[in-house]
Each structure stands twice: as structure tokens, then as C-alpha cells.
Amino acid sequence: MKPIDLLIGRPTPNLQAADKLAAASQIILSQPEKSGMALTYGPDHGEDGIREHIGDWLSQKYRPVSGRITRDRIIITNGASGALAGILQKFADPSYTRRVFLVEPTYFLAVQTFLDAGFGQRMRGIPEDDEGINLEYLRRQLEEDSRTDDGILNTGVPRTKFPAQGYRKIYKYILYVVPTLSNPSGKTMSIHHRTALVELARQYDILLIADDVYDFLAWPADDGISHEGLELPPRLVDIDRQMAGSSEWGNTVSNGSFSKLAAPGLRVGWCEAMPNFIHGLSTVGATMSGGCQAQYTSFLIDEMLVSGILEHHIQNTLIPVYRRRYRALVEAIKTYLYPLGIRISTGKPYETFAMDDASNRVPTILSGGFFLYIDFPRGNQFPSATEIIRIGREEFGLTIAPGEIFAVKGDPESLKRAQSTFNLGTRLCWAWNEEAVLIEAIKRLAKAVQRAQELRS
Structure with a gap:
């Protein structure tokens, strides 16, 4: 694998x-x-x-x-x-x-x-x-x-x-x-x-x-x-x-x-x-x-x-590729992780404007960057993020970020907050992998979750 x-x-x-x-x-x-x-x-x-x-x-x-x-x-x-x-x-x-x-x-x-x-x-x-x-x-x-x-x-x-x-x-x-x-x-x-x-x-x-x-x-x-x-x-x-x-x-x-x-x-x-x-x-x-x-x-x-040339590279290479990868990742999450209760953490959408094909200024929501965050269900019935990440790594060759690494070192309260907030999930990046690999990664993550659930039962 x-x-x-x-x-x-x-x-x-x-x-x-x-x-x-x-x-x-x-x-x-x-x-x-x-x-x-x-x-x-x-x-x-x-x-x-x-x-x-x-x-x-x-x-x-x-x-x-x-x-x-x-x-x-x-x-x-x-x-x-x-x-x-x-x-x-x-x-x-x-x-x-x-x-x-x-x-x-x-x-x-x-x-x-x-x-x-x-x-x-x-x-x-x-x-x-x-x-x-x-x-x-x-x-x-x-x-x-x-x-x-x-x-x-x-x-x-x-x-x-x-x-x-x-x-x-x-x-x-x-x-x-x-x-x-x-x-x-x-x-x-x-x-x-x-x-x-x-x-x-x-x-x-x-x-x-x-x-x-x-x-x-x-x-x-x-x-x-x-x-x-x-x-x-x-x-x-x-x-x-x-x-x-x-x-x-x-x-x-x-x-x-x-x-x-x-x-x-x-x-x-x-x-x-x-x-x-x-x-x-x-x-x-x-x-x-x-x-x-x-x-x-x-x-x-x-x-x-x-x-x-730089602007051409951004507009005609980077954004189209990242946009496709983002869409592939989101669709895979909705297909394979949503049934398990996992959700994309979006916050309040940022409303902005863009131009449509007729050069009209139209409202839209901003997307992009490199990352999105997913939240695992809360409660003792769902496996911990730590266990899911471990199984993903050891059994499915999947590397994802433990939420606790995003806490602020030097602030003990930050790590405490993490345990009830962002450590109940993980950051995913779409910039490095092609669409097919991203889809495969989410399939493996779903299997890791299911495996963790089996071990708890």
C-alpha cells in the first residue's frame, strides 16, 4: 500500500x-x-x-x-x-x-x-x-x-x-x-x-x-x-x-x-x-x-x-488545479465520511463578489487556500482522533495531522481547549496530491474510522 x-x-x-x-x-x-x-x-x-x-x-x-x-x-x-x-x-x-x-x-x-x-x-x-x-x-x-x-x-x-x-x-x-x-x-x-x-x-x-x-x-x-x-x-x-x-x-x-x-x-x-x-x-x-x-x-x-507570466501561472495553472483537487476532496469527504458523522468545519462563509460569463458582478462565497478542517463527532461513542490517526498510519499508510499540534505552546490552556475543540478533528491538505490520490486517502480514512469503531465494540 x-x-x-x-x-x-x-x-x-x-x-x-x-x-x-x-x-x-x-x-x-x-x-x-x-x-x-x-x-x-x-x-x-x-x-x-x-x-x-x-x-x-x-x-x-x-x-x-x-x-x-x-x-x-x-x-x-x-x-x-x-x-x-x-x-x-x-x-x-x-x-x-x-x-x-x-x-x-x-x-x-x-x-x-x-x-x-x-x-x-x-x-x-x-x-x-x-x-x-x-x-x-x-x-x-x-x-x-x-x-x-x-x-x-x-x-x-x-x-x-x-x-x-x-x-x-x-x-x-x-x-x-x-x-x-x-x-x-x-x-x-x-x-x-x-x-x-x-x-x-x-x-x-x-x-x-x-x-x-x-x-x-x-x-x-x-x-x-x-x-x-x-x-x-x-x-x-x-x-x-x-x-x-x-x-x-x-x-x-x-x-x-x-x-x-x-x-x-x-x-x-x-x-x-x-x-x-x-x-x-x-x-x-x-x-x-x-x-x-x-x-x-x-x-x-x-x-x-x-x-x-506569474499572473498567468496563478490564474491558468495553480487555481484550476487546486480548484479541481479541492472539489475532489470535498466530494470524497461527503461521500465516505459524512455517513460516519464527520463534517467539514467551515465557520461563517465569507461573502464576496466575482464576475459571471456576461461580466456581471455577482455574489459568491470565497473558497481556496491549501487546507480544510474536518470535525469528528463528539462523545464517548466515537473513537478518539488520536486512535483514528494511529490506525490510519499503521494499517492504511495514511498520514494526517493530530489536532493537538495546532495548539499554542507555552499556553497550557490552549492544549486544554484543544481537547474539546480542534483536537476532535484534523487538517487536510489538497495541494500536494492529485485528485485520485485524495479520493483514495479519504476512502482509507473512512476505513480507519470504521476499524477504530470495531476495536471499541
């Missing part, structure tokens, strides 16, 4: 734009003027022209109410993971930043970055609700924490980062979230929650780090509507910009990546935020020492952006 992995969260190798990257590389390396710049240490922010092209592209994709995204709001990074580490290095301090909040279930591989930054005991999980984040739970946490004197919280920990050393802004709180097509839950945060979250961020001096890496892999839930012309949700950084009263640093940063769009191995992405924030991020030590941390690969991406 050939193993099947539904835990792995990356594109199939044949979806990586190898041929397009080879062509872009040939163009760059065959022109001495371009190759000379691409192969040397680059400006700390990245090349101005490339930043401008990324800003124009983002402006076309998001259509922000506040207008065009200018290059001073953009920095080129070595991918979303590296950028997250840089943001924490420059704008957070364990001796001052009181808490790091992560929306749970959370992207489990991001947790280590916060641990590395020294926030282990300061990390707290904020549960999702049907609209993407439990705002009242967050509000209560902030109100409770604000009643605690700073001196009590920080006793024995001397401050380590000062303005004179280049740390002109340290936030009191950090909150990490994947607002659109979240990893792992697949939920999309409502407009109401996005706006309220930015308002809370301003009130309590929170930096909202938004992992916006799945936004461009979106399509209408209605199979009869084209994905071209789909209107994307405004990012937290868009809402922060358009709301009156923004500070010079802002309270949001959009962390984007080309890993899901071109190839993960490129290690190139971008951040968008207020110009002062972007300048501050460019002064992280590793960047100041070596310049732009994705100099050469940013030239490849720029070539693909300007030529339209």
Missing part, C-alpha cells in the same frame, strides 16, 4: 514554475546590467523598481480603498518565515512586550519562531469563532492583562532594546493571525472582525502580524463562476491604512510570500506596512550586513511579474 500524506502543506513539484523561472533566469543572466545588480549585495529594502512593481501588482489584486500601494510601503524579504523572525527582532522585546497572542488552531510551524524570540511563557492562544477570531475572548485577555502593573509582569527582566540602538518602536502586544483561508482551519475572517481587530490593536498597542500567503489562491465556491475577477477581502493592513487615526508606525503588517505562487525554494516574499515600519524592518542586522535577503530571486520574480 503506497503511503499518502495529507499533512504535508506544499505544492506538488510539477506545479512549481521551473520552466518559467529558467526562462526568467536566462533573461536576467544574459543581460550584464541586470545580472550585475542581481548577483551583488542589494539595497536593504530591495531594488526600488522591484518594490514598485510589487506594489502595483498588489494594488491590482486587492484594489485598496486608500489607493495605490507605493514602494515605500514594501520591503522584499526572504519569505514569510524569515520575515516573521525579522519583525520580532525589530519590533518586539521579551522585556517589554507583554504578550504574544496566536489565533488557535494556529500554524504550528510558526510557533517555534516566537519561542526562538524568547516569548515562550508570554504566548497565549486566542480561539477562533465562526468569523475567524473570538474578539470577546481577546478583549477579556487584554483587559485582564492591562490591570497588571508592568513592573510586576517584567520583574527581573531588564529592558534590552532602546531607541538609541535603532529600536524606535516596540509594541506592547503581538498578535499572529492568518486572516484569509487560514492555515490550519481554512476559515476567512469577516469584515466586521477585521475592523474590530484593528480598533483593538490601536487601543492596546498591538502589532497584528497577518500571514497573507493564501490570498491569491482563491476562487468562488460556485463552480459555475470563474475565479478571474474574484474580489479579495481587504487585508488588515488595508483596513489600518483606510481608517482615520493611524499612527506613524501603524498596527499591522502584511507578510506575503511567493512560495505558494512560484516555488517554495525561492525563499522570496514581501512585507507591506507603514513606511516607517518598513524602514525599521530594513535595519535588521542580517539585512544591513548582507543587503536584501532575496536579491537574486527577487529579480526572477520581477521578470515574471512584469511580463505577466
Whole structure:
């Protein structure tokens, strides 16, 4: 029995734009003027022209109410993971930043970055609700924490980062979230929650780090509507910009990546935020020492952006393939798992608009990303997720994620909550496997559930 992995969260190798990257590389390396710049240490922010092209592209994709995204709001990074580490290095301090909040279930591989930054005991999980984040739970946490004197919280920990050393802004709180097509839950945060979250961020001096890496892999839930012309949700950084009263640093940063769009191995992405924030991020030590941390690969991406090849790859290769795989996975779940009482966990659908075949603007529901979450029935009569996952692995060659890995380390209450919520289910990824393999995987999962039920009887 050939193993099947539904835990792995990356594109199939044949979806990586190898041929397009080879062509872009040939163009760059065959022109001495371009190759000379691409192969040397680059400006700390990245090349101005490339930043401008990324800003124009983002402006076309998001259509922000506040207008065009200018290059001073953009920095080129070595991918979303590296950028997250840089943001924490420059704008957070364990001796001052009181808490790091992560929306749970959370992207489990991001947790280590916060641990590395020294926030282990300061990390707290904020549960999702049907609209993407439990705002009242967050509000209560902030109100409770604000009643605690700073001196009590920080006793024995001397401050380590000062303005004179280049740390002109340290936030009191950090909150990490994947607002659109979240990893792992697949939920999309409502407009109401996005706006309220930015308002809370301003009130309590929170930096909202938004992992916006799945936004461009979106399509209408209605199979009869084209994905071209789909209107994307405004990012937290868009809402922060358009709301009156923004500070010079802002309270949001959009962390984007080309890993899901071109190839993960490129290690190139971008951040968008207020110009002062972007300048501050460019002064992280590793960047100041070596310049732009994705100099050469940013030239490849720029070539693909300007030529339209990247957008063509997204619209005509990635989305159609992922859309078919998603549909195959959903239909298999409904066919083989629904009779067993297992359901897809969707939250409140995000309503948006797209264009129909007659170029009319029509309402639809947003779908996409890489992941969906399924919930197992509650109660002692149904086997535990742990037992199902074990049997799936040992007897059916199936790898799926135990829900407990999406808890927030450092927060003992997060794991407790998991036992009664997201650990009663699992995340499934459709990006790695072809349709036939996805269907076979769900058949095996159904057999694993049935086998677990037999062992309990």
C-alpha cells in the first residue's frame, strides 16, 4: 500500500514554475546590467523598481480603498518565515512586550519562531469563532492583562532594546493571525472582525502580524463562476491604512510570500506596512550586513511579474488545479465520511463578489487556500482522533495531522481547549496530491474510522 500524506502543506513539484523561472533566469543572466545588480549585495529594502512593481501588482489584486500601494510601503524579504523572525527582532522585546497572542488552531510551524524570540511563557492562544477570531475572548485577555502593573509582569527582566540602538518602536502586544483561508482551519475572517481587530490593536498597542500567503489562491465556491475577477477581502493592513487615526508606525503588517505562487525554494516574499515600519524592518542586522535577503530571486520574480507570466501561472495553472483537487476532496469527504458523522468545519462563509460569463458582478462565497478542517463527532461513542490517526498510519499508510499540534505552546490552556475543540478533528491538505490520490486517502480514512469503531465494540 503506497503511503499518502495529507499533512504535508506544499505544492506538488510539477506545479512549481521551473520552466518559467529558467526562462526568467536566462533573461536576467544574459543581460550584464541586470545580472550585475542581481548577483551583488542589494539595497536593504530591495531594488526600488522591484518594490514598485510589487506594489502595483498588489494594488491590482486587492484594489485598496486608500489607493495605490507605493514602494515605500514594501520591503522584499526572504519569505514569510524569515520575515516573521525579522519583525520580532525589530519590533518586539521579551522585556517589554507583554504578550504574544496566536489565533488557535494556529500554524504550528510558526510557533517555534516566537519561542526562538524568547516569548515562550508570554504566548497565549486566542480561539477562533465562526468569523475567524473570538474578539470577546481577546478583549477579556487584554483587559485582564492591562490591570497588571508592568513592573510586576517584567520583574527581573531588564529592558534590552532602546531607541538609541535603532529600536524606535516596540509594541506592547503581538498578535499572529492568518486572516484569509487560514492555515490550519481554512476559515476567512469577516469584515466586521477585521475592523474590530484593528480598533483593538490601536487601543492596546498591538502589532497584528497577518500571514497573507493564501490570498491569491482563491476562487468562488460556485463552480459555475470563474475565479478571474474574484474580489479579495481587504487585508488588515488595508483596513489600518483606510481608517482615520493611524499612527506613524501603524498596527499591522502584511507578510506575503511567493512560495505558494512560484516555488517554495525561492525563499522570496514581501512585507507591506507603514513606511516607517518598513524602514525599521530594513535595519535588521542580517539585512544591513548582507543587503536584501532575496536579491537574486527577487529579480526572477520581477521578470515574471512584469511580463505577466506569474499572473498567468496563478490564474491558468495553480487555481484550476487546486480548484479541481479541492472539489475532489470535498466530494470524497461527503461521500465516505459524512455517513460516519464527520463534517467539514467551515465557520461563517465569507461573502464576496466575482464576475459571471456576461461580466456581471455577482455574489459568491470565497473558497481556496491549501487546507480544510474536518470535525469528528463528539462523545464517548466515537473513537478518539488520536486512535483514528494511529490506525490510519499503521494499517492504511495514511498520514494526517493530530489536532493537538495546532495548539499554542507555552499556553497550557490552549492544549486544554484543544481537547474539546480542534483536537476532535484534523487538517487536510489538497495541494500536494492529485485528485485520485485524495479520493483514495479519504476512502482509507473512512476505513480507519470504521476499524477504530470495531476495536471499541
